[in-house]
Amino acid sequence: MSRLVKKSPSVCTDLPLDNADICNKLRLMRELLGSCYGPTGRLKQIHNNIGGRVVTTSSSSVLLPAIASSEPFVNLIRTSILHHVRRFGDCGLFAAIFCLSLVEQAKQSGLRAKAVIRSNEHLASLCTDYLKQGGCGCKVKLDLCSGRDLVALARSVVSSKPACVLTEPECVHISRLAVRAFLLTVPCDTPGSVSLGQTVRVSVEGLPVTHSAVVPGLLVDTAEDVYLSQPCSLPHPLVLFSASLAGDLSELGDGLIEVHPRVDSDSQVLSQLLELGNQVVRDGVKVFVCQKVIHPVLQLYLTSHGVTVVERLGVTLMEPLIQLTGAQPVATLHSAVQPTAYGQVGGLSVRRFGSKTMLHLQACGESAICTIILCHRNETMLNELKVTCQKAEHVLRLALREPSALRGGGCTETHLAAYVRRQSKSEVPALGRGCSQTEYLRAAEAFCRSLESVARSLEHDGGTSTIDPTHAHRWTRPSDVATERRGVGAGCCGCGSLDGRETWTSAEFPPADLLRDASVQPGVLDSFTAKLNALQVAVETANLALDVRYVIRDVN
């Protein structure tokens, strides 16, 4: 008997931005993400309602997937920022805060959505054009020949994640490691198109951070009593299996198989495996690696013939190992291994890190694979450190494509805001019928305020943010410093290239030449490519959000 349930009609929300509930949620999301921004940002503890694992983090790549909302409108914004993070690895929080504050400012200004969208589009292109210009005041050329700039770039990423709980020397150590790992992944002397190698991250809990290290080649988890083949003749031939060698019939799938009771399928597979082992030994293979499990009988056979066996490599290490050794993964055990499938290993040794025993595989010649071992005192901080290092690697790679960086610490945002303000005052573009001149000016003001609010989000201790009139950099005065001195106070600006001793004079734009003086290098750098894209993503997402007229939800 079937029962019919009447389909309930879809729910339609008109003008989602006028809905108080949705607005509250957007505000909450902005506050949540805004409070995580920057090196003094606050952390969030993420867990589920039934007492699952607690993750403590402040990075967008962990936070954004966790904060799924019940409201599709909020999720729309969240996913588009998330895509940016997955692609560029950095500036996720910037994009989210900027986008949400654009929406909020547009809402507050009371302008027509169409007009705001038009203006935003224009303003965004104004910004990107300016940032791409050679004479842009907030761009810094990176000198890839010296490590200093790269370390500064990596350090800005590492120090912006307080959940890593790193001391100053630890922070420097990790930044240097990130740069070294990155440099190891850049192949030397390869003619033609260059493809970068890979960094594999291994984490060890319980050791001090300063024990972290970078090694060329791969580190593979292994049993305590791994057998090392004698270093008689380097390089060692290696064979790599992606098929399971456990001796089961897992390849057959789910169907029903009928077998004769006298047929012992296990021993037949095993004899197949041993035949394979026999061939491999005959071919002089010294290292035998399998992604999955290897039958113990085969393992014993191989080790007794002087072959080093590594099982359960895992799918993530397959690609780096293929790159390192040049081996072709063998996907079946039912045919002989092709001679071309063998790879080569240049060095083989056992290394111990804390409680872990690892096999160190080195490349035969030069290869762009390296392993970074990250150590930290507890798991929470170690996980954040892993995410952070990944982010740093991403940023460094982006820098290779476009060797420039933006001033960090909120200075780029304030500078851009100053630039946009000035430009919009001097020349008002004709944006057609959708947008009048006054509307454009007010939209530009909202845009600038959004940019400045992102810069302000860097301050979490109640300090006041100020902008100097000469260079339009961001300065902060801590709330708990009872300074009576006039002016912006001691210290230096957000990016660290100016100090508070100078006197501010003009409000001219483009700002004074001092900034292009090579001797003044900012201490805090942001990835140029990531930030540029984040800016575009934020504006586009905000425009889309402003453009949404109805939200129709199927509640069945």
Next chain:
Amino acid sequence: MLGSAVLNSRQHIGLQRVSALAETVRSSVGPNKKYKFIQDDTSGESVLVCSCFRIIESLEPTCAVGQLVLETVQAHHKVYRSGSGCLLLLAGAWSRAALDCLHRGISVTNIISFMSEGMDICLDVCKESTVLFEDLAVTGRRTAAPRGVEKTFTEAPQGSRHMQRATKSDDMTPNMSVRRKTKLSRHFCETTLHLDEPDVPGVSHAAEMLSHGCEGSMKLVVEAFQLQSKKNQELRNPMFDISKVMTCVLPGLPEGRACVLHGCVVLLSHEQVSVAHQIKERRLKVAFINGDLTHTYRHLGFKKPPGVQPVSERSVPSGSSKEDEWLEKVVEVFLSLEVNLILTTGLACESLIQTCCRHRILLVERVNSPALRLIANSSGALPVTYPTQLSEHCVGTGVQIFIWTDLSSYGRKPAAAVNISTGGGVGLVTAVITSCVDGKLQALEDQFWACAHRLHHALKDRVLLPGAGATEMLCIHHLQKAAERHSQADADRAQETKTGTAAGLHRGHVLQLMADGLIDYITTVTVNAGRFSAVEARTVVSRQLQNFHRDQIMAGKFSQLALEAEGDASADKTPAARIYDNLSVKQEAWRKALDLVFLVLQTDAEVITGTGRKGEDNLMLL
């Protein structure tokens, strides 16, 4: 659906939770521990716990902060096996310090940077006041070992290295050294040489100073160390390899029966005991199996194909015959290889055990796998997964078994504890821990491991810290001095220019609060030692600190006066027993405590995913 609760205001709930959790272990910090019952109201089960780590573990804190605390303590315990109480109590004390700072309007960023500064001061003090292990060993030869080891204060770090450095750099030390001499002459007049092993200089003596109230367990540890180091003796650099130490817990025997043996110890059933009696004290051929000894067992990662169906025209032979077939084959292998002893990490099926017994083969199940590997290595064997894999070169020789004790008179299930030994070549030793009270066994085992790790780390670090609060005292002293300096400097600056910043004042304040946390810690330890009430303990601590400060000021000029004052102060106390702490354990515990405080302090919101229900009032839904 997702909710988010705001934690942070001036009353930081997270920090309060850390502090509350830390309070639960307050009475268990220090060497004098009281047993506690932890009862589960829902199931009615209860557990007897002793150490701080077991308390926190059994409490199973569910809140997010609680989980973080548990994670931190577990990570520490895994590596060091002691110092969890110190970690927790300091995390609690420093959480309160951070809360106080928040109340005073000090920003989170500043709290963190000032506290890190304070930690640097403390770690520097630790580094400065270390005592070389060798020096201790030398003193161990010359002076009497303290009798009743008790937690009271040692006045100052003792040991020659600190003395040398201190006389050069620190102005307070001249009179300290005089004082120490007086003390030694007064209380350690009778010099006895008591060293069991002259070839491992002073380790047993040093170990005694590291026992922290667990003399019994430490005695076992020293025995284990001596057994282990008998063979591969490195006089210059003695090490204690705890990965080659096992424990075997044996209920029903008095605690005095605890001992340390070469090799490993296993418990056997009645029928196995008779076999063991037949083959004991002979050099045996032995096979090692990694895994279960049943006909259905397959190695890890082997997937049984789900859809295999046997089809046949004739009647299908039953499953039991298959088992019999397997049994026959396995026993045949064993007999052909002439093995007398089979060790397996897994289980064995009952029929196989009995068949083996009939053939005078002893089959021992559930052997700890590192132990199995070590014994296999030393006997030249190769552990295999399936018995059918066994061949001549997989079989080891030279293993002996000894009946350690026959338990059959106790009417318990295991009939005997049997010692499987390879003659000590690999350094595998097993501590047998016994107690008549079942509930106490866990605590005794924990104590053993704590002591073992302390000795291990002492030998690894090669240095020790003066214990019984002496290092903490020195840290407090330095923190307070730094705090004073900052406040003073700031006051001066304020007078001169009228533009003084509050930063200096705040820094001084934070450092003072950190020192207060350490004072809280040593006060608690003193109270737990049972000789002082909380108020008295505080008085003693503050008097000690005052002495400390005064000594510093009048050093050199009024050494006589200081001596007299010291004499008065110590008159009402028992002779200061000499207790030492591990450098690495202390440093890591402190650092982890501060990490925990920082993580919680910086957290301002809890994001709870999957909150479908409505009506959770204090949650904001996203």
